[in-house]
Amino acid sequence: MKQDELNKFLKSLKKEYFLFAPKVDGQNSVISEVNDIKAIDWSGKMPKNSWKKIFLPARENMFDLNKDFKGASGQHPMVAAVGMNIVDFKALTLFDLVFSKDVYYNRRRKNTLTVGLSVNGPNDYKKYKVFSHNYEENILEHIKFDIFLMKKRGGSYRVYSGSQKGKNILNELKIKDYEHIEFAGAISEQGPDKKMLELKKKMEKSKDRAIWGQLNDICIACGKCSIVCPTCFCFDIEDSSDLNNNTRSRKWGNCFYNDFSKVAGGHKPLDTVSKKIFFWYYHKFVRTPHEYQIPGCVGCGRCSKVCPVGIKINEVLKKI
Amino acid sequence: MINIYQPQKVKVISVVKESVDTRLLRLSFVDRKTQKSFSYLPGQFMQIGLSNWGECPISICSSPSNSEKFFELSVRDVGNLTHKLNSLKKGDEVYVRGPYGNGFDTGLFKNQELLLIGGGCGFIPLRPLIKDVISDKLKVKSLKIFYGCLNEDTLLFKKELAGWNRKSELSTILEKPTKKWAGEKGMVTDLFKTRKVSPDSVVVMVGPPIMYRFVIKELKKKKIKDKNIYLSLENRMYCGVGVCQHCAIGPYYVCKDGPVFCYRDIKKYM
Numbered sequence: 001m002k003q004d005e006l007n008k009f010l011k012s013l014k015k016e017y018f019l020f021a022p023k024v025d026g027q028n029s030v031i032s033e034v035n036d037i038k039a040i041d042w043s044g045k046m047p048k049n050s051w052k053k054i055f056l057p058a059r060e061n062m063f064d065l066n067k068d069f070k071g072a073s074g075q076h077p078m079v080a081a082v083g084m085n086i087v088d089f090k091a092l093t094l095f096d097l098v099f100s101k102d103v104y105y106n107r108r109r110k111n112t113l114t115v116g117l118s119v120n121g122p123n124d125y126k127k128y129k130v131f132s133h134n135y136e137e138n139i140l141e142h143i144k145f146d147i148f149l150m151k152k153r154g155g156s157y158r159v160y161s162g163s164q165k166g167k168n169i170l171n172e173l174k175i176k177d178y179e180h181i182e183f184a185g186a187i188s189e190q191g192p193d194k195k196m197l198e199l200k201k202k203m204e205k206s207k208d209r210a211i212w213g214q215l216n217d218i219c220i221a222c223g224k225c226s227i228v229c230p231t232c233f234c235f236d237i238e239d240s241s242d243l244n245n246n247t248r249s250r251k252w253g254n255c256f257y258n259d260f261s262k263v264a265g266g267h268k269p270l271d272t273v274s275k276k277i278f279f280w281y282y283h284k285f286v287r288t289p290h291e292y293q294i295p296g297c298v299g300c301g302r303c304s305k306v307c308p309v310g311i312k313i314n315e316v317l318k319k320i
Numbered sequence: 321m322i323n324i325y326q327p328q329k330v331k332v333i334s335v336v337k338e339s340v341d342t343r344l345l346r347l348s349f350v351d352r353k354t355q356k357s358f359s360y361l362p363g364q365f366m367q368i369g370l371s372n373w374g375e376c377p378i379s380i381c382s383s384p385s386n387s388e389k390f391f392e393l394s395v396r397d398v399g400n401l402t403h404k405l406n407s408l409k410k411g412d413e414v415y416v417r418g419p420y421g422n423g424f425d426t427g428l429f430k431n432q433e434l435l436l437i438g439g440g441c442g443f444i445p446l447r448p449l450i451k452d453v454i455s456d457k458l459k460v461k462s463l464k465i466f467y468g469c470l471n472e473d474t475l476l477f478k479k480e481l482a483g484w485n486r487k488s489e490l491s492t493i494l495e496k497p498t499k500k501w502a503g504e505k506g507m508v509t510d511l512f513k514t515r516k517v518s519p520d521s522v523v524v525m526v527g528p529p530i531m532y533r534f535v536i537k538e539l540k541k542k543k544i545k546d547k548n549i550y551l552s553l554e555n556r557m558y559c560g561v562g563v564c565q566h567c568a569i570g571p572y573y574v575c576k577d578g579p580v581f582c583y584r585d586i587k588k589y590m
Contacts (some may be wrong), residue, residue: 065371069327069415077368098563101376103323178429209586234565237325239372253564260566263556264376264398267529269569283565295421 001157001175003042006149010037010082010174016078017113019302020054022047031083040083042151044119044301049182050230051088054081055095056110058252060104065246066240071103072247080113089116089143091230093186094304096144097292100232104250113165116148120193141184148181192293196285199295199317205283206320207278216274221255225303225311231284231296232258281316324561327369327415328354332408333390340473341397342441343406348390350413359387361423361450363552363580366416367560368393373401377557377575380419380444382563383452394444394476420560421579424449424524424550426495432522433460437466437535439508439527443476444524446578454487463488464515468508468527471496491515512538519543525551532590536583549583 001009004026005017012035013019022029022041028048029041041047061072084092092114099105120237142147150158159178160266161167170178187311206212234253241247256277261270288296296311329350334487336344349355360380369375376399381482393438397406409412434453436447441587450465452458456525465488469475470496491511493504504510508531521544532551539549555574562576570589572578 054332062328068329069371071323071326100322101321101561103321106321235558236564236566237375239374241372247372253558253566255565259556261556263554265528269529270553279568282570285569287568287571293398293542 001148001159002178003155003157005274007037009039009173009175011228013080013082013113013169018049019082020082021082032294034082042117042119043081044085044117044151046085046087046302047304048120048228048305050091050228050232050300050302051081051084052091052095053231054079055092055101055108055259056233056235056252057108058250060251061245061249062104062237065241066166067201069248076108078111078113080115081256083114083117084114084145085116086118086139086143087298087300088230089106089114089145090295091300092286093142093144094231094292094294094298095233097294113169114146116143117151118147118148119151120153120293130276138188140181142186142188144183147184164193175262187294192289193295198293199285200289202320209320211316211319212274212278215271215277218302219273219277219311220274220309221256221276222308223254224306224308226254226256226280227252228302230300230302231298233289235276254284281320285317324450325559327367327375327417329413329571330416332410334410338476338478340395341406342474342476343397343408344392344394345380345414346390346392346415347416355390358391360384360419362426362452363423363445364419364421366391366393366418367420367444368395368405368414370414371468373404375415375417375558376401377420377554377560379552379579381444381447383448383457384457385452385455385457385539392423394441394447396441401435405477407518409586413504416476417461417520419545419559419573422562422577424580427453428550429458429460429522429524430578431459431461431519432462433462433520434460435464435466435517435523435526437468437508437520437523437527437534439468439531440470440474441476442525442527442552443467443469444526446506447477447480448463448480450484450488450507451565454484455524464517464521465490466508466511466515467492467549468511468531469494472498507534512542517544519541519545522549522550524552529590546584546587547582550580552579552581553581553586554579580587 002009016159019034022031023035023039029045031047031049063069145162148160161170161178161180235250236253239248262268270279284296327518330347331350333348338344342393365379366376367375378393380391395402395404395405397403436446453460493506497505553574557575558564558565560575562573563576568572
């Protein structure tokens with residue numbers, strides 16, 4: 001598919017969907033709503049923010065308290081997430097597992113179309129210096145996408161479909177030159193990622209390592225790493241009201257914030273910065289692999305870029 | 321798809337003032353079918369909430385044998401929501417979800433020398449176990465209960481304690497009693513000085529984290545094995561189903577894998 005054909009394709013998508021894609025913003029690429037298709041950044045650069053707000057909004061209504069805990073309505077907007085890269089799909093695959101029984105997530109997910117992008121082949125994740133695990137050769141079989149675009153050196157795109165929904169859309173728009181890839185599960189045929197298991201073992205034994213004390217002195221517990229992280233999904237449930245609404249809603253939680261673990265009476269298991277940061281790493285490198293056999297960190301490096309005091313996740317992992 | 325966060329309406333059947341800051345609420349689902357099919361295990365908990373006040377996890381303290389008619393929660397006034405819950409009256413309506421958590425595996429206590437240790441309002445989740453032993457639903461070799469509390473005002477289940485003492489060896493100790501108190505004075509750990517505790521005992525303890533630290537020391541002195549020590553943890557939580565991460569401890573979730581843990585499994589994360 002040529003670029004102008006792709007633009008035509010997106011234009012017709014736009015009739016039905018709110019389009020979200022990476023856009024150039026100064027030196028960064030930032031995921032936001034797209035009105036002008038020409039503004040989309042096709043460079044394949046890692047966006048500064050993650051896609052998670054599409055799938056797990058920073059705040060979402062769960063119940064209407066004025067109506068006796070009637071569940072919030074299922075009217076979710078149709079959203080097309082265009083330009084998701086391989087590691088972002090890895091994060092989405094994790095979300096699909098974590099929220100498999102969550103009615104709000106699933107409603108939203110159902111109305112979302114995912115269109116992937118990889119520049120110069122699926123190996124392009126290597127340029128992000130993914131450190132936490134090895135990705136398989138046949139990576140497209142292990143991520144859940146609707147449509148995937150692989151940008152070739154000449155600038156044209158190879159098109160894949162990964163779901164019936166993706167197929168239908170391509171067929172409707174009379175795009176015939178595509179290959180279908182069947183999702184073969186999140187875990188590769190060779191079993192859980194070896195690098196992930198190695199890191200898990202190291203992390204489990206790392207409690208007394210000097211690194212946690214060092215981070216205690218550096219980290220200011222601002223929580224920015226959690227906010228940009230595509231796999232951080234902690235949440236709080238909160239009742240709130242304003243003039244018109246009275247709702248129980250779910251909002252992003254943050255394990256760096258002070259009341260995250262605080263219970264009535266004042267006891268707080270995570271009472272130091274080092275305990276908080278340990279908790280964060282433990283979730284990604286032990287708890288998630290323990291529960292789902294896939295990594296809790298996709299190696300996108302967003303946390304390192306956003307950290308105001310320069311904590312680099314790959315450097316930390318070398319010292320555990 | 322079922323909404324796992326959907327609260328159900330329950331009616332307050334009765335309220336008993338258990339102590340100066342704790343009310344025992346007897347609750348029954350407004351939907352009768354829900355109540356009829358309701359069942360739980362000792363040690364499990366409910367998320368109880370009020371519109372605009374949020375939810376909080378509270379241990380069920382009734383015996384499961386009446387589960388098709390009602391269940392009971394003892395709520396201590398320690399925060400905004402629990403304060404509100406303490407002002408509930410008969411006939412009021414509240415919202416619950418649950419039961420959540422693993423509860424006690426009572427099979428492990430069968431024919432054992434069972435020692436229950438409760439500190440403060442940590443004593444609440446032990447009540448269903450005690451009730452089941454007293455009513456012979458749970459057969460044990462012997463039952464010892466250590467109950468430590470601040471003072472007479474905060475002592476729970478006062479009317480029931482005497483009855484329990486007939487079928488078990490109940491020791492109550494108060495940290496700061498009034499002069500009228502004829503019983504023992506001190507911390508719950510002081511009871512280990514005067515009571516015989518067999519090294520083969522199976523121990524269940526519930527109380528604040530600081531209590532665990534000191535009680536475990538005493539249990540080790542009595543040569544009780546880690547695998548025979550069980551405890552129930554209280555962490556902040558929202559979802560109740562192991563997703564929101566607030567209650568995570570090591571690789572586990574208090575809401576899903578707990579709140580009851582075997583000390584052997586959890587000690588390195590405490």
